Amino acid sequence: MVMVLTRSVFFGFAALSVTAAVLAGGPERGAGMDDGIVATFRERNGAVFADWPTPQALLVLTGELDGYIEPCGCTGKENQKGGLSRRQNFLRAVRDAGWEAVPVDLGGQVKRFGRQTEQKFQSIVDGLRGMRYAAVGFGPGDLRLPAEELVAAVAPIGDEPTPYLSANVGLLGLDANITPRFRVVEAGGLKIGITAVLGDEEASRVRNDDVEVLPAAEAIAAVAPQLTAAGCDHQVLLAWATPEETKRLAAAFPQFDIVVTAGGADEPPFELPQLPGGGRLVELGHKGMYAVAIGFFPDAARPIRSQRVPLDARWGEADDMIAILATYQQKLETLGLEGLGLVPIRHPSGRRFAGSAACAECHADAFEVWESSGHATALxxxxxxVPRRDGDPECLSCHVVGWAPQRFEPFEGGFMGMDKTPQLAHQGCENCHGPAAAHTAVERGDVRASTAERDRLRSELVLSLDTPADREKVVNNCLECHDLDNSPHFDFDEYWPVVEH
Ligand code: HEC
Ligand code: HEC
Ligand code: HEC
Ligand code: HEC
Known part of the structure; x- marks a missing residue:
């Protein structure tokens, strides 16, 4: 079976059934892989490796995951690209077909910081090890984590060396460095030399006393002769830098034939642009939605071919990566919202939340509309x-009452778990109208208030679509949650009628 696939039609239009067979026949194939899905996504996002002969080695470049360990599924997971699970299945499909894959990551696994990000970074590194990465660089987000967390995640495990390397970044200082400066990987009879740097501009933004960074050009100058001496067939530079800075480095060191940069466009271009020195510049896009694959061939006329690979639903899910995600979610669950260091922030109104059920007795019509909408089952x-996500602040923030959606933090008196605040489950009335505990108490007669005070509390909750300014305020509130990541097709005129009351 594999023999047939290593021929030129791997994943081409002609190979639909064969492709599906091999994809579905791997060792740890998850749900969702069938001919229909493969065909659908080929149609939507393009076939990959159509008409490629078998490469000697296939460099698979990824990076700039930016924390997107897994698509959230907010608009249906099948409509979203990326995630470690699909990336693993793509690599498996290639490896099952007998191609020699060399996965290499520019770095930038995470963007935020705090306990959750530390746990996530560890899980992502576990995932990269599980995918047998040959080399991984550091991005600035990674280096903002506390050094002890970084070292714990990155350190060699027994005989297994760290996949990490950097020519200019030293954790705990360069002397005590635990990551090599470069690596020579042998694959398909080729020697591929790889090094990585953090660009000077980015380095200046990493404020972490335990991380030492040398100027990039100086560090490459120290490594370059060693790569030359190693007799590499190909040399890869991973530059976490702006495309401008990367191009300057590439011009200064033309020995690198593959130069990967950060900070490019949102999606990688279809073709790799050629650098003045002859090398190829690689952009990866953002959020790990694509891999860029570069095949090396013993063909003087066409020694390399490249392919941007959408990591869409055609690849299905990989059980081992889903298990890593589940472990990550369990860790969040175990730490709990307090253990994750979440300190509730003040709501701009200074008011408290009552929960949607408290409104039902007086606002029956509004409640009925809400109750039958998706908002009422968001938690x-x-x-x-699968795995469950109700312990993940990065999911809860838009799916419960009383959080700042874009900050992934609770407001004072907001949802803090089903055990403590079950009344604040789901996306409720007060995320749009504002906290209404005082209004509820006064209207019910639990608290005495003057008529003026009662009216003031009512008026604070009023929303309206009457004037353009009122409407804009309402729409902006929707967009706090219905943002480009989580609701890319949001259109107020289409969405409002579904929840109108
Ligand atoms: C910034 C706000 C926000 C965050 C954070 C968020 N979501 Fe959502 N989620 C939404 C919105 C808005 C929708 C509805 C999207 C639409 O229909 O256009 C949604 C819908 C969903 C749906 C589809 C529900 C259905 O019945 O169709 C799933 C599943 C989901 N989210 C899971 C998650 C997970 C898992 C996370 C964390 C990884 C997450 N969400 C984080 C805002 C968010
Ligand atoms: C005990 C009855 C009662 C409860 C409980 C109650 N309200 Fe009210 N609410 C009223 C009354 C009465 C008014 C003023 C008359 C009206 O506009 O309906 C009002 C007014 C409002 C208004 C302003 C409507 C407008 O256009 O003037 C909003 C919004 C509102 N309430 C939301 C809520 C929310 C959200 C909750 C639950 C957290 C809630 N109310 C709980 C009785 C109640
Ligand atoms: C605090 C976050 C948040 C805000 C604010 C918010 N939404 Fe949502 N919305 C969600 C989430 C989360 C979902 C997905 C719920 C689910 O199915 O799990 C959703 C789903 C929806 C849906 C699909 C519901 C269905 O029944 O299929 C519509 C329509 C919608 N929202 C409209 C709006 C509109 C219009 C606004 C502004 C007036 C708004 N939303 C404000 C978080 C929010
Ligand atoms: C997705 C945001 C959103 C949610 C959730 C929501 N509302 Fe509203 N609500 C609005 C907007 C916007 C208006 C103004 C509509 C208009 O002017 O036509 C409104 C209007 C109202 C009004 C005034 C109605 C009128 O015409 O006078 C009341 C009362 C009200 N909502 C109560 C509630 C209650 C109670 C809940 C929960 C059961 C709730 N709302 C959930 C956005 C929301």
């Missing part, structure tokens, strides 16, 4: 996700 969505 259930997270509970039923």
């Amino acid at each position: 259930t969505t997270l509970e039923e996700a």
Whole structure:
């Protein structure tokens, strides 16, 4: 079976059934792989490796994951690209077909910081090890984590060396460095030399006393002769730098024939642009939605071919990566919202939340509309996700009452778990109208208030679509949650009628 596939039609239009067979026949194939899905996504996002002969080695370049360990599924996971699980299955498909894959990552696994990000970084590194990465660089987000977390995640495990390397970044200082400066990988009879640097501009933004960074050009100058001496067939430079800085480095060191940069466009270009020195510049896009694959061939006329690979649903899910995600979610669950160091922030109004059920007795019509909308089961969505996500602040923030959606932090008196605040489950009334505990108490007669005070509390909750300014305020509130990542097709005129009351 594999023999047939290593021929030129791997994943080409002619190979639909063969492709599906091999994809579905791997050792740890998850759900969702069938001919229909492969065909659908080929149609939508393009076939890959059509008409390629078997490469000697296939360099698979990834990076700039930016924390997107897995697509959230907010618009249906099948409509989103990226995630470690699909990346693993793509690599498996290639390896199962007998191609020699050399996965290499520019770095930039995470963007935020705090306990959750530390746990996530560890899980992502576990994932990269599970995918047998040959080399991984550091991005500035990674280097903002506390050094002890970085070292714990990156350190060699027994005989297994760290996949990390950097010519100019030293954790705990360069002397005590635990990552090599470069690596020569042998694959398909080729020697591929790889080194990585953090660009000077980015380095100046990493404020971490335990991380020492040398000027990039100086560090490459020290490594370059060693790569030359190693007799590499190909040399790869991973530059976490702006495309401008990367191009300057590439011009100064033309020995690198593959130069990977950060900070490019959102999606990688279809073709790799050629650098003045003859090398190829690689952009990866953002959020790990694509891999860029470069095949090396013993063909003087066409020694390399490249392909941007959309990591879409055609690849299906990989059980081992899903297990890593589940472990990550369990760790979040175990730490709990307090253990994750979440300190509730003040709501701009200074008011408290009552929960949607408290409104039902007086606002029956509004309640009925809400109750039959998706907003009223938003937390259930997270509970039923596999693995479940109801302990993940990065999911809860838009799926419960009383959080700052874009900050992934609770407001004072906001949802803090089903045990403590079950009344604040789901995306409820007060995320749009504002906290209404005082209004509820006054209207119910639990608290005495003057008529003026009662009216003031009512008026604070009023929303309206009457004037353009009122409408803009409402729409902006929707967009706090219905943002480009989580609701890319949001259109107020289409969405409002579904929840209108
Ligand atoms: C910034 C706000 C926000 C965050 C953070 C967020 N979501 Fe969502 N989610 C939404 C919105 C808005 C929708 C509805 C999208 C639409 O229909 O256009 C949604 C819908 C969903 C749906 C689809 C529900 C259905 O029934 O169709 C799933 C599943 C989901 N989210 C899971 C998650 C998970 C898992 C996470 C964390 C990784 C997450 N969400 C984080 C805002 C968010
Ligand atoms: C005990 C009855 C009662 C409860 C409980 C109650 N309200 Fe009210 N609410 C009223 C009354 C009465 C008014 C003023 C008359 C009206 O506009 O309906 C009002 C006004 C409002 C308004 C302003 C409507 C407008 O256009 O003037 C909003 C919004 C509102 N309430 C939201 C809520 C929310 C959200 C909750 C639950 C957290 C809630 N109310 C709980 C009785 C109640
Ligand atoms: C605090 C976050 C948040 C805000 C604010 C918000 N939404 Fe949502 N919305 C969600 C989430 C989360 C979902 C997905 C719920 C699910 O199915 O799990 C959703 C789903 C929806 C849906 C699909 C519901 C269905 O029944 O299929 C519509 C329509 C919608 N929102 C409209 C709006 C509109 C219009 C606004 C502004 C007036 C708005 N939303 C404000 C978080 C929010
Ligand atoms: C997705 C945001 C959103 C959610 C959730 C929401 N509302 Fe509203 N609500 C609005 C907007 C926007 C208006 C103004 C509509 C208009 O002017 O036509 C409104 C209007 C109202 C009004 C005034 C109605 C009127 O015409 O006077 C009340 C009362 C109200 N909502 C109560 C509630 C209650 C109670 C809940 C929860 C059961 C709730 N709302 C959930 C956005 C929301």
